[in-house]
Amino acid sequence: MADLYVPIDHARGGIAGQIAVALRDAVRHGRLEPGRRLPASRDLAADLGVSRGVVVEAYEQLVAEGFLVSRVGSGTHVAPAAARTPAPSPATTAPTGADRTFYGHRATSPDLGHFPRERWLASLRHAVTAIPSDAFDYGDPGGVPELREELAGYLRRVRAADVDPANLVIVGGVAQGLSLVLHVLTQRAGGLPLAVEDPASHRQVPLLRRAGARLLPVPVDDEGVDVAALRDRPARAALVTPAHQYPTGVVLSPGRRAALVEWAQDTGATVLEDDYDAEFRFDRDPVGCLQGLAPGHVVLSGSVSKALAPGLRLGWVAAPAELAEAVRRARGELDLGSPVVEQYALAHFLRTGGYDKHLRQMRREYRRRRDALVGALAEHLPQVRVRGIEAGLHAYLDLPAGWDEGRTAEAARDLGLVAEPVGPMRFTPGGPAVVVGFARLPAHRAEESVIGLKVRMSGQNID
Numbered sequence: 001m002a003d004l005y006v007p008i009d010h011a012r013g014g015i016a017g018q019i020a021v022a023l024r025d026a027v028r029h030g031r032l033e034p035g036r037r038l039p040a041s042r043d044l045a046a047d048l049g050v051s052r053g054v055v056v057e058a059y060e061q062l063v064a065e066g067f068l069v070s071r072v073g074s075g076t077h078v079a080p081a082a083a084r085t086p087a088p089s090p091a092t093t094a095p096t097g098a099d100r101t102f103y104g105h106r107a108t109s110p111d112l113g114h115f116p117r118e119r120w121l122a123s124l125r126h127a128v129t130a131i132p133s134d135a136f137d138y139g140d141p142g143g144v145p146e147l148r149e150e151l152a153g154y155l156r157r158v159r160a161a162d163v164d165p166a167n168l169v170i171v172g173g174v175a176q177g178l179s180l181v182l183h184v185l186t187q188r189a190g191g192l193p194l195a196v197e198d199p200a201s202h203r204q205v206p207l208l209r210r211a212g213a214r215l216l217p218v219p220v221d222d223e224g225v226d227v228a229a230l231r232d233r234p235a236r237a238a239l240v241t242p243a244h245q246y247p248t249g250v251v252l253s254p255g256r257r258a259a260l261v262e263w264a265q266d267t268g269a270t271v272l273e274d275d276y277d278a279e280f281r282f283d284r285d286p287v288g289c290l291q292g293l294a295p296g297h298v299v300l301s302g303s304v305s306k307a308l309a310p311g312l313r314l315g316w317v318a319a320p321a322e323l324a325e326a327v328r329r330a331r332g333e334l335d336l337g338s339p340v341v342e343q344y345a346l347a348h349f350l351r352t353g354g355y356d357k358h359l360r361q362m363r364r365e366y367r368r369r370r371d372a373l374v375g376a377l378a379e380h381l382p383q384v385r386v387r388g389i390e391a392g393l394h395a396y397l398d399l400p401a402g403w404d405e406g407r408t409a410e411a412a413r414d415l416g417l418v419a420e421p422v423g424p425m426r427f428t429p430g431g432p433a434v435v436v437g438f439a440r441l442p443a444h445r446a447e448e449s450v451i452g453l454k455v456r457m458s459g460q461n462i463d
Protein backbone atom coordinates (compact mmCIF):
# COMPACT_ATOMS: atom_id res chain seq x y z
CA MET A 1 0.00 0.00 0.00
CA ALA A 2 1.31 3.43 -0.87
CA ASP A 3 2.63 5.77 1.81
CA LEU A 4 1.68 9.22 0.62
CA TYR A 5 2.92 12.75 0.94
CA VAL A 6 -0.21 14.88 0.80
CA PRO A 7 0.39 18.47 1.90
CA ILE A 8 -2.77 20.12 3.23
CA ASP A 9 -3.40 23.70 4.19
CA HIS A 10 -6.32 23.42 6.62
CA ALA A 11 -6.75 27.18 6.76
CA ARG A 12 -7.34 27.36 3.02
CA GLY A 13 -10.42 25.06 2.94
CA GLY A 14 -11.36 22.92 -0.04
CA ILE A 15 -9.64 19.94 1.56
CA ALA A 16 -11.04 17.35 -0.85
CA GLY A 17 -9.76 19.45 -3.75
CA GLN A 18 -6.30 19.76 -2.16
CA ILE A 19 -6.09 15.98 -1.70
CA ALA A 20 -7.19 15.40 -5.29
CA VAL A 21 -4.59 17.86 -6.59
CA ALA A 22 -1.80 16.19 -4.58
CA LEU A 23 -2.73 12.68 -5.70
CA ARG A 24 -3.19 13.69 -9.34
CA ASP A 25 0.20 15.30 -9.26
CA ALA A 26 1.80 12.21 -7.72
CA VAL A 27 0.31 10.01 -10.46
CA ARG A 28 1.34 12.35 -13.26
CA HIS A 29 4.90 12.60 -12.08
CA GLY A 30 5.25 8.87 -11.48
CA ARG A 31 5.54 9.08 -7.70
CA LEU A 32 2.50 6.80 -7.67
CA GLU A 33 2.99 4.24 -10.40
CA PRO A 34 0.23 2.39 -12.30
CA GLY A 35 -1.32 -0.43 -10.28
CA ARG A 36 -0.11 0.95 -6.95
CA ARG A 37 -2.69 0.47 -4.19
CA LEU A 38 -3.78 3.56 -2.27
CA PRO A 39 -4.48 3.56 1.45
CA ALA A 40 -8.06 2.86 2.51
CA SER A 41 -9.95 6.15 2.76
CA ARG A 42 -10.34 5.66 6.50
CA ASP A 43 -6.57 5.25 6.96
CA LEU A 44 -5.62 8.22 4.80
CA ALA A 45 -8.23 10.34 6.58
CA ALA A 46 -6.73 9.38 9.93
CA ASP A 47 -3.19 10.13 8.68
CA LEU A 48 -4.22 13.54 7.39
CA GLY A 49 -6.51 14.42 10.28
CA VAL A 50 -9.52 15.01 8.02
CA SER A 51 -12.92 13.40 7.76
CA ARG A 52 -13.20 10.21 5.73
CA GLY A 53 -15.81 11.85 3.51
CA VAL A 54 -13.32 14.30 1.99
CA VAL A 55 -10.89 11.49 1.13
CA VAL A 56 -13.74 9.52 -0.44
CA GLU A 57 -14.70 12.61 -2.46
CA ALA A 58 -11.10 13.08 -3.67
CA TYR A 59 -10.83 9.40 -4.64
CA GLU A 60 -14.18 9.54 -6.47
CA GLN A 61 -13.09 12.62 -8.37
CA LEU A 62 -9.89 10.91 -9.53
CA VAL A 63 -11.77 7.73 -10.43
CA ALA A 64 -14.11 9.86 -12.54
CA GLU A 65 -11.08 11.45 -14.23
CA GLY A 66 -9.50 8.05 -14.91
CA PHE A 67 -6.44 8.48 -12.65
CA LEU A 68 -7.63 5.86 -10.17
CA VAL A 69 -9.69 2.70 -10.36
CA SER A 70 -11.79 1.38 -7.55
CA ARG A 71 -13.05 -2.17 -7.21
CA VAL A 72 -15.15 -3.63 -4.44
CA GLY A 73 -13.04 -5.94 -2.34
CA SER A 74 -9.68 -4.85 -3.75
CA GLY A 75 -9.59 -1.17 -2.86
CA THR A 76 -8.42 1.83 -4.85
CA HIS A 77 -5.44 1.64 -7.23
CA VAL A 78 -3.66 3.91 -9.66
CA ALA A 79 -5.19 3.23 -13.09
CA PRO A 80 -3.01 1.05 -15.35
CA ALA A 81 -2.78 3.70 -18.07
CA ALA A 82 -2.72 6.75 -15.82
CA ALA A 83 0.97 7.58 -16.07
CA ARG A 84 1.29 6.76 -19.75
CA THR A 85 -1.32 9.33 -20.69
CA PRO A 86 0.47 12.60 -21.25
CA ALA A 87 -1.36 14.97 -18.98
CA PRO A 88 -2.29 18.48 -19.98
CA SER A 89 -0.90 21.15 -17.71
CA PRO A 90 -2.47 21.34 -14.27
CA ALA A 91 -3.59 24.86 -15.03
CA THR A 92 -6.08 23.56 -17.57
CA THR A 93 -7.25 20.48 -15.67
CA ALA A 94 -7.67 21.59 -12.06
CA PRO A 95 -11.20 20.58 -11.12
CA THR A 96 -13.43 23.58 -11.55
CA GLY A 97 -17.12 24.06 -10.91
CA ALA A 98 -17.70 23.76 -14.63
CA ASP A 99 -15.84 20.41 -14.83
CA ARG A 100 -18.05 19.02 -12.17
CA THR A 101 -21.28 20.17 -13.75
CA PHE A 102 -21.98 16.94 -15.55
CA TYR A 103 -20.50 14.17 -13.43
CA GLY A 104 -19.90 13.22 -9.87
CA HIS A 105 -22.17 13.28 -6.90
CA ARG A 106 -25.12 15.66 -6.72
CA ALA A 107 -27.24 16.71 -3.79
CA THR A 108 -30.04 14.67 -5.35
CA SER A 109 -27.97 11.51 -5.81
CA PRO A 110 -28.84 8.31 -3.92
CA ASP A 111 -26.45 6.35 -1.70
CA LEU A 112 -24.74 4.21 -4.30
CA GLY A 113 -23.29 2.01 -1.58
CA HIS A 114 -26.80 0.58 -1.28
CA PHE A 115 -27.11 -0.31 -4.95
CA PRO A 116 -28.79 -3.75 -4.92
CA ARG A 117 -25.92 -5.46 -6.71
CA GLU A 118 -27.02 -9.05 -6.15
CA ARG A 119 -30.63 -8.53 -7.15
CA TRP A 120 -29.66 -6.41 -10.17
CA LEU A 121 -27.16 -9.05 -11.18
CA ALA A 122 -29.88 -11.70 -10.95
CA SER A 123 -32.07 -9.61 -13.29
CA LEU A 124 -29.18 -9.02 -15.68
CA ARG A 125 -28.36 -12.71 -15.67
CA HIS A 126 -31.98 -13.54 -16.31
CA ALA A 127 -32.06 -11.08 -19.21
CA VAL A 128 -28.91 -12.44 -20.83
CA THR A 129 -29.97 -16.07 -20.48
CA ALA A 130 -33.70 -15.78 -21.17
CA ILE A 131 -34.04 -13.41 -24.11
CA PRO A 132 -34.10 -14.93 -27.58
CA SER A 133 -31.01 -14.37 -29.75
CA ASP A 134 -32.92 -11.99 -32.00
CA ALA A 135 -33.48 -9.68 -29.04
CA PHE A 136 -29.77 -8.79 -29.14
CA ASP A 137 -30.40 -7.06 -32.46
CA TYR A 138 -31.22 -3.34 -32.79
CA GLY A 139 -34.35 -2.95 -30.70
CA ASP A 140 -37.43 -0.79 -31.13
CA PRO A 141 -36.07 2.75 -30.54
CA GLY A 142 -39.10 3.31 -28.29
CA GLY A 143 -37.84 0.59 -25.97
CA VAL A 144 -38.40 -3.13 -25.49
CA PRO A 145 -42.11 -3.98 -25.16
CA GLU A 146 -41.65 -5.97 -21.92
CA LEU A 147 -40.18 -2.95 -20.15
CA ARG A 148 -42.81 -0.55 -21.45
CA GLU A 149 -45.49 -2.95 -20.23
CA GLU A 150 -43.96 -3.21 -16.73
CA LEU A 151 -43.30 0.51 -16.48
CA ALA A 152 -46.80 1.47 -17.57
CA GLY A 153 -48.17 -0.73 -14.78
CA TYR A 154 -45.70 0.72 -12.28
CA LEU A 155 -46.42 4.34 -13.20
CA ARG A 156 -50.18 3.78 -13.05
CA ARG A 157 -49.90 2.09 -9.67
CA VAL A 158 -47.30 4.28 -7.96
CA ARG A 159 -47.60 7.67 -9.70
CA ALA A 160 -51.30 7.56 -10.65
CA ALA A 161 -50.16 8.22 -14.21
CA ASP A 162 -52.49 7.70 -17.16
CA VAL A 163 -50.16 5.74 -19.44
CA ASP A 164 -50.34 2.97 -21.94
CA PRO A 165 -47.21 1.05 -23.04
CA ALA A 166 -47.68 2.54 -26.51
CA ASN A 167 -47.27 6.07 -25.09
CA LEU A 168 -43.99 5.29 -23.37
CA VAL A 169 -40.54 5.80 -24.83
CA ILE A 170 -37.54 4.36 -22.99
CA VAL A 171 -34.66 6.84 -22.82
CA GLY A 172 -31.32 7.35 -21.10
CA GLY A 173 -32.72 9.33 -18.15
CA VAL A 174 -34.80 12.45 -17.64
CA ALA A 175 -32.05 14.49 -19.29
CA GLN A 176 -32.27 12.60 -22.57
CA GLY A 177 -36.07 12.47 -22.36
CA LEU A 178 -36.22 16.28 -22.10
CA SER A 179 -33.67 16.70 -24.90
CA LEU A 180 -35.71 14.52 -27.23
CA VAL A 181 -39.07 16.09 -26.44
CA LEU A 182 -37.65 19.60 -26.83
CA HIS A 183 -35.91 18.59 -30.04
CA VAL A 184 -39.26 17.53 -31.49
CA LEU A 185 -41.16 20.57 -30.20
CA THR A 186 -38.54 23.12 -31.31
CA GLN A 187 -38.20 21.57 -34.77
CA ARG A 188 -41.95 21.74 -35.26
CA ALA A 189 -42.29 25.38 -34.25
CA GLY A 190 -38.88 26.66 -35.35
CA GLY A 191 -37.97 27.42 -31.73
CA LEU A 192 -39.69 27.15 -28.38
CA PRO A 193 -40.37 29.79 -25.72
CA LEU A 194 -40.10 27.56 -22.63
CA ALA A 195 -41.19 28.61 -19.13
CA VAL A 196 -38.80 27.33 -16.47
CA GLU A 197 -38.99 27.54 -12.72
CA ASP A 198 -36.87 30.17 -10.98
CA PRO A 199 -34.78 28.79 -9.31
CA ALA A 200 -34.17 25.61 -11.30
CA SER A 201 -31.48 23.03 -11.89
CA HIS A 202 -28.58 24.95 -13.45
CA ARG A 203 -27.37 21.68 -14.94
CA GLN A 204 -30.46 21.50 -17.12
CA VAL A 205 -30.01 24.96 -18.59
CA PRO A 206 -27.35 24.05 -21.20
CA LEU A 207 -29.45 21.03 -22.21
CA LEU A 208 -32.58 23.15 -22.70
CA ARG A 209 -30.74 25.82 -24.67
CA ARG A 210 -28.93 23.26 -26.81
CA ALA A 211 -32.33 21.79 -27.73
CA GLY A 212 -33.34 25.22 -29.04
CA ALA A 213 -35.53 26.44 -26.18
CA ARG A 214 -35.70 30.13 -25.23
CA LEU A 215 -35.98 30.23 -21.46
CA LEU A 216 -38.64 32.31 -19.70
CA PRO A 217 -38.11 32.13 -15.91
CA VAL A 218 -41.20 32.06 -13.69
CA PRO A 219 -40.91 32.55 -9.92
CA VAL A 220 -41.52 29.74 -7.44
CA ASP A 221 -43.16 30.47 -4.07
CA ASP A 222 -44.40 28.32 -1.19
CA GLU A 223 -47.05 26.72 -3.42
CA GLY A 224 -44.72 25.97 -6.30
CA VAL A 225 -44.52 27.66 -9.67
CA ASP A 226 -46.53 30.91 -9.87
CA VAL A 227 -49.09 30.11 -12.57
CA ALA A 228 -50.47 33.67 -12.66
CA ALA A 229 -46.97 34.90 -13.57
CA LEU A 230 -46.71 32.09 -16.13
CA ARG A 231 -49.84 33.41 -17.85
CA ASP A 232 -47.97 36.67 -18.50
CA ARG A 233 -45.24 34.86 -20.45
CA PRO A 234 -45.55 33.93 -24.12
CA ALA A 235 -44.56 30.34 -23.35
CA ARG A 236 -45.51 27.37 -25.54
CA ALA A 237 -44.31 24.86 -22.97
CA ALA A 238 -43.40 24.83 -19.28
CA LEU A 239 -40.84 22.63 -17.51
CA VAL A 240 -41.86 21.94 -13.92
CA THR A 241 -40.97 19.68 -10.97
CA PRO A 242 -44.39 19.32 -9.27
CA ALA A 243 -43.64 16.45 -6.89
CA HIS A 244 -40.62 18.17 -5.30
CA GLN A 245 -39.49 21.42 -6.86
CA TYR A 246 -35.79 21.53 -7.57
CA PRO A 247 -34.08 23.09 -5.67
CA THR A 248 -36.61 24.51 -3.14
CA GLY A 249 -38.34 21.19 -2.44
CA VAL A 250 -41.82 22.78 -2.57
CA VAL A 251 -44.67 20.44 -3.56
CA LEU A 252 -46.97 22.02 -6.15
CA SER A 253 -50.25 22.80 -4.33
CA PRO A 254 -53.59 21.34 -5.53
CA GLY A 255 -54.76 24.82 -6.60
CA ARG A 256 -51.62 25.43 -8.67
CA ARG A 257 -51.88 21.98 -10.24
CA ALA A 258 -55.38 22.76 -11.43
CA ALA A 259 -54.30 26.22 -12.63
CA LEU A 260 -51.32 24.83 -14.52
CA VAL A 261 -53.46 22.25 -16.30
CA GLU A 262 -56.00 24.97 -17.12
CA TRP A 263 -53.22 27.13 -18.59
CA ALA A 264 -52.12 24.24 -20.82
CA GLN A 265 -55.70 23.57 -21.92
CA ASP A 266 -56.43 27.25 -22.61
CA THR A 267 -53.25 27.93 -24.56
CA GLY A 268 -52.55 24.53 -26.15
CA ALA A 269 -49.12 24.59 -24.49
CA THR A 270 -47.31 21.46 -23.28
CA VAL A 271 -46.33 20.87 -19.66
CA LEU A 272 -43.06 18.96 -19.24
CA GLU A 273 -43.18 17.20 -15.86
CA ASP A 274 -39.76 16.32 -14.44
CA ASP A 275 -40.59 13.57 -11.92
CA TYR A 276 -36.94 13.13 -10.93
CA ASP A 277 -37.23 12.01 -7.29
CA ALA A 278 -40.92 11.28 -6.81
CA GLU A 279 -40.36 7.82 -5.34
CA PHE A 280 -39.12 9.29 -2.09
CA ARG A 281 -41.94 10.76 -0.04
CA PHE A 282 -41.60 10.72 3.70
CA ASP A 283 -44.26 12.55 5.69
CA ARG A 284 -47.18 13.16 3.47
CA ASP A 285 -49.52 11.06 1.42
CA PRO A 286 -48.19 10.23 -2.01
CA VAL A 287 -48.99 12.95 -4.52
CA GLY A 288 -49.88 11.61 -7.93
CA CYS A 289 -48.17 13.02 -10.97
CA LEU A 290 -49.62 15.91 -12.95
CA GLN A 291 -49.72 13.79 -16.09
CA GLY A 292 -52.50 11.69 -14.52
CA LEU A 293 -54.70 14.82 -14.38
CA ALA A 294 -54.20 15.87 -17.99
CA PRO A 295 -52.53 13.16 -20.08
CA GLY A 296 -53.29 15.06 -23.29
CA HIS A 297 -51.25 18.10 -22.19
CA VAL A 298 -48.51 16.78 -19.91
CA VAL A 299 -45.33 14.88 -20.81
CA LEU A 300 -44.04 12.88 -17.85
CA SER A 301 -40.29 12.19 -17.60
CA GLY A 302 -38.75 9.95 -14.96
CA SER A 303 -35.82 7.62 -14.44
CA VAL A 304 -34.17 5.11 -12.14
CA SER A 305 -31.42 7.62 -11.29
CA LYS A 306 -32.61 8.31 -7.74
CA ALA A 307 -34.27 4.96 -7.06
CA LEU A 308 -31.32 2.84 -8.25
CA ALA A 309 -28.35 4.66 -9.77
CA PRO A 310 -27.76 7.53 -12.25
CA GLY A 311 -25.07 5.50 -14.00
CA LEU A 312 -27.64 3.05 -15.35
CA ARG A 313 -28.94 5.87 -17.59
CA LEU A 314 -32.42 4.38 -17.83
CA GLY A 315 -35.54 6.49 -17.90
CA TRP A 316 -38.84 7.02 -19.65
CA VAL A 317 -41.06 9.58 -21.30
CA ALA A 318 -44.86 9.23 -21.25
CA ALA A 319 -46.43 11.53 -23.81
CA PRO A 320 -49.67 11.93 -25.75
CA ALA A 321 -49.72 9.27 -28.50
CA GLU A 322 -48.73 11.48 -31.41
CA LEU A 323 -45.86 13.16 -29.52
CA ALA A 324 -44.67 9.80 -28.14
CA GLU A 325 -44.47 8.49 -31.69
CA ALA A 326 -42.51 11.57 -32.81
CA VAL A 327 -40.09 11.16 -29.89
CA ARG A 328 -39.66 7.47 -30.70
CA ARG A 329 -38.91 8.30 -34.33
CA ALA A 330 -36.44 11.01 -33.30
CA ARG A 331 -34.68 8.54 -31.01
CA GLY A 332 -34.37 6.06 -33.85
CA GLU A 333 -33.00 8.68 -36.22
CA LEU A 334 -30.58 10.14 -33.71
CA ASP A 335 -28.99 7.03 -32.22
CA LEU A 336 -31.10 3.86 -32.68
CA GLY A 337 -32.23 3.54 -29.08
CA SER A 338 -31.15 2.41 -25.61
CA PRO A 339 -29.12 -0.71 -24.70
CA VAL A 340 -31.44 -3.70 -24.82
CA VAL A 341 -30.09 -6.05 -22.14
CA GLU A 342 -30.45 -3.46 -19.37
CA GLN A 343 -34.02 -2.79 -20.47
CA TYR A 344 -34.89 -6.47 -20.13
CA ALA A 345 -33.12 -6.53 -16.78
CA LEU A 346 -35.17 -3.58 -15.51
CA ALA A 347 -38.36 -5.25 -16.74
CA HIS A 348 -37.43 -8.37 -14.75
CA PHE A 349 -36.44 -6.28 -11.71
CA LEU A 350 -39.84 -4.55 -11.76
CA ARG A 351 -41.79 -7.75 -12.43
CA THR A 352 -40.16 -9.70 -9.60
CA GLY A 353 -40.66 -6.95 -7.02
CA GLY A 354 -36.98 -5.98 -6.72
CA TYR A 355 -37.70 -2.33 -7.47
CA ASP A 356 -40.49 -1.99 -4.90
CA LYS A 357 -38.47 -3.81 -2.26
CA HIS A 358 -35.41 -1.62 -2.79
CA LEU A 359 -37.52 1.53 -2.66
CA ARG A 360 -39.19 0.46 0.58
CA GLN A 361 -35.81 -0.21 2.21
CA MET A 362 -34.25 3.01 0.98
CA ARG A 363 -37.23 5.14 1.91
CA ARG A 364 -36.88 3.95 5.50
CA GLU A 365 -33.12 4.59 5.54
CA TYR A 366 -33.34 8.01 3.89
CA ARG A 367 -36.04 9.09 6.32
CA ARG A 368 -33.68 8.24 9.20
CA ARG A 369 -30.86 10.20 7.57
CA ARG A 370 -33.07 13.18 6.84
CA ASP A 371 -34.40 13.23 10.41
CA ALA A 372 -30.86 13.09 11.80
CA LEU A 373 -29.69 16.00 9.61
CA VAL A 374 -32.76 18.12 10.29
CA GLY A 375 -32.57 17.39 14.02
CA ALA A 376 -28.88 18.33 14.18
CA LEU A 377 -29.51 21.55 12.24
CA ALA A 378 -32.37 22.51 14.56
CA GLU A 379 -30.19 21.93 17.59
CA HIS A 380 -26.87 23.41 16.48
CA LEU A 381 -27.73 25.86 13.71
CA PRO A 382 -31.24 27.11 14.51
CA GLN A 383 -30.57 30.25 12.43
CA VAL A 384 -30.70 28.13 9.30
CA ARG A 385 -34.21 27.56 7.92
CA VAL A 386 -34.68 24.08 6.52
CA ARG A 387 -37.20 23.59 3.72
CA GLY A 388 -38.43 21.05 1.21
CA ILE A 389 -37.83 17.90 3.24
CA GLU A 390 -41.16 16.13 2.88
CA ALA A 391 -39.73 14.33 -0.12
CA GLY A 392 -36.61 13.69 -2.16
CA LEU A 393 -32.98 13.31 -1.15
CA HIS A 394 -31.93 16.89 -0.44
CA ALA A 395 -32.76 19.68 1.98
CA TYR A 396 -32.94 23.35 1.02
CA LEU A 397 -31.29 25.59 3.61
CA ASP A 398 -32.05 29.30 3.79
CA LEU A 399 -28.96 30.85 5.37
CA PRO A 400 -28.75 33.85 7.69
CA ALA A 401 -28.33 37.10 5.72
CA GLY A 402 -24.61 37.54 6.48
CA TRP A 403 -23.56 34.09 5.28
CA ASP A 404 -21.76 33.52 2.02
CA GLU A 405 -23.47 30.58 0.32
CA GLY A 406 -20.36 29.61 -1.66
CA ARG A 407 -18.22 29.40 1.46
CA THR A 408 -20.96 27.54 3.31
CA ALA A 409 -21.23 24.94 0.55
CA GLU A 410 -17.46 24.55 0.43
CA ALA A 411 -17.26 24.12 4.21
CA ALA A 412 -20.05 21.54 4.07
CA ARG A 413 -18.25 19.66 1.30
CA ASP A 414 -15.03 19.61 3.33
CA LEU A 415 -17.02 17.91 6.05
CA GLY A 416 -18.12 15.20 3.65
CA LEU A 417 -21.57 16.62 2.86
CA VAL A 418 -22.83 16.97 -0.69
CA ALA A 419 -23.72 20.65 -0.86
CA GLU A 420 -24.25 23.25 -3.56
CA PRO A 421 -24.94 26.99 -3.47
CA VAL A 422 -28.32 28.00 -4.87
CA GLY A 423 -27.09 31.23 -6.54
CA PRO A 424 -26.16 29.54 -9.86
CA MET A 425 -29.67 28.04 -9.96
CA ARG A 426 -31.36 31.45 -9.81
CA PHE A 427 -32.40 33.62 -12.74
CA THR A 428 -33.35 36.39 -10.29
CA PRO A 429 -31.04 37.11 -7.34
CA GLY A 430 -32.21 35.90 -3.93
CA GLY A 431 -31.03 35.37 -0.37
CA PRO A 432 -28.14 33.03 0.45
CA ALA A 433 -29.13 29.36 0.39
CA VAL A 434 -27.59 25.95 -0.19
CA VAL A 435 -28.94 22.52 -1.00
CA VAL A 436 -27.55 19.62 0.99
CA GLY A 437 -27.96 15.98 0.02
CA PHE A 438 -28.64 13.64 2.91
CA ALA A 439 -28.75 10.34 1.04
CA ARG A 440 -25.07 9.59 1.67
CA LEU A 441 -24.91 10.97 5.20
CA PRO A 442 -25.24 8.13 7.74
CA ALA A 443 -27.52 9.17 10.59
CA HIS A 444 -24.75 8.75 13.17
CA ARG A 445 -22.54 11.29 11.34
CA ALA A 446 -25.11 14.05 10.97
CA GLU A 447 -24.48 15.75 14.27
CA GLU A 448 -20.69 15.76 13.90
CA SER A 449 -21.02 17.25 10.41
CA VAL A 450 -23.40 19.99 11.51
CA ILE A 451 -21.24 20.89 14.50
CA GLY A 452 -18.26 21.01 12.13
CA LEU A 453 -20.20 23.37 9.89
CA LYS A 454 -21.08 25.57 12.83
CA VAL A 455 -17.41 25.81 13.77
CA ARG A 456 -16.33 26.55 10.20
CA MET A 457 -18.98 29.24 9.81
CA SER A 458 -18.45 30.79 13.23
CA GLY A 459 -16.75 33.80 11.69
CA GLN A 460 -19.92 34.68 9.81
CA ASN A 461 -22.09 36.19 12.58
CA ILE A 462 -24.03 33.06 13.24
CA ASP A 463 -24.93 33.77 16.86
Ligand SMILES: Cc1ncc(COP(=O)(O)O)c(C=O)c1O
Pocket residue numbers: 106108109172173174175176201241246274276302303304305310315
Ligand atom coordinates in the same frame (compact mmCIF):
# COMPACT_ATOMS: atom_id res chain seq x y z
C1 LIG B 1 -34.14 18.27 -11.07
C2 LIG B 1 -33.49 17.15 -11.81
N1 LIG B 1 -34.04 16.71 -12.94
C3 LIG B 1 -33.45 15.75 -13.67
C4 LIG B 1 -32.27 15.18 -13.28
C5 LIG B 1 -31.55 14.21 -14.21
O1 LIG B 1 -31.99 12.95 -14.04
P1 LIG B 1 -31.53 11.78 -15.00
O2 LIG B 1 -30.37 11.13 -14.36
O3 LIG B 1 -32.75 10.92 -15.01
O4 LIG B 1 -31.21 12.31 -16.36
C6 LIG B 1 -31.68 15.56 -12.09
C7 LIG B 1 -30.40 14.95 -11.65
O5 LIG B 1 -29.77 15.30 -10.73
C8 LIG B 1 -32.29 16.58 -11.33
O6 LIG B 1 -31.75 17.01 -10.20
